[in-house]
Amino acid sequence: MWTAETAGDMEPKVAGLIAEGGSPQSVLLDFSRVQRLDTLGGTLVRGIEMAFGARGIPVERTGLSKAAATIYGEISEGLSEAAPVPAKQKPAVIQALDKVGEQMVEAGRDVVALVSFFGEVVAAAGSLFTGVGRFRLAAVVTQLDRVAFRAVPIMALITFLIGGIIAQQGIFFFRDFGADTYVVDLVSILTLREIGVLIVSIMVAGRTGSAFTAEIGSMKMREEIDALKVMGLNPVEVLVLPRLIALVLGLPLLTFIGNISAIMGGAMVAQFYGQIPLDIFFTRMQEEVSQRHIWVGLFKAPFMALIIGLVACIEGMRVKGSAESLGQQTTASVVKAIFLVIVLDGLFAILFASLGY
Incomplete structure (x- = not known):
């Protein structure tokens, strides 16, 4: 009998076998003399079969009664699902190379998706000129106010500080060579x-790009985009x-304001830290x-604006139906936009x- 009552005696024998x-x-499991078989006894027998099978040795069964065959079949199916054969662990170097390969493939898919999305944008823009689509001036003005005009204070402050830092560092090092005035060329x-x-593009990617992704992603979660299609x-x-x-209209404007602010920051630091009067600086x-x-x-600004807008919008379209997905795509939007802006600048x-030139 292969039951729970005899399992304690049978287990050492099974291990020894x-x-x-x-x-x-080959191995033949003969059940013809087994009078009773329950799940615990069947598990021991199944262990023998799996052990020899793992060595590549064929195992056959014979003599199973109808009731025992039903019990043993359920045990075999349950153990196969619960304890799959573990995959062989790959070396750390191979795992690292696999990860790099997966990231490269994913990057390639992102590029293809970005180009495809850009094609959709061009087709939609073409429909405006053919009269099929409708130019939404109110929406453009609203977005321009949010993208550009409301961003002027923070952009001016950041670029003012950056210009001042560049001027301070330039004066600090040029002073040793008696070339303080060259800080004007450096800053300008x-x-x-x-x-x-x-700097303005990176700030816009973080401020505006993330907002675009979150807005479109929220609409995707609430199925408002599907409603538009319907x-x-x-x-x-x-x-x-x-x-x-x-974005294409607002980023050049912000860049121009940022340039003026950075130069003013550099000029003020040059006057107070480097004793270079403002009139000499600007002359x-x-x-x-x-x-x-x-x-x-x-000239670079519109292209960077286009990249930021495309990445932000396509990541918003990729949002699934969860808050976690919205957070992931918003983060991906900012990271990808900043990366592409730097690459484009290079x-x-x-x-x-x-x-x-």
């Missing part, structure tokens, strides 16, 4: 070409285009800094350097 069974060509050119537009409206035309247009700036530096920075720097 498994340990000393060796590697026979660096701000107009790179720092102004880059009403025959294009969500890209209604939700995405006004935000993108506002040298006018003599040494050409207008092309202004246009280089402003590409523009290479382009203008190769053109000698």
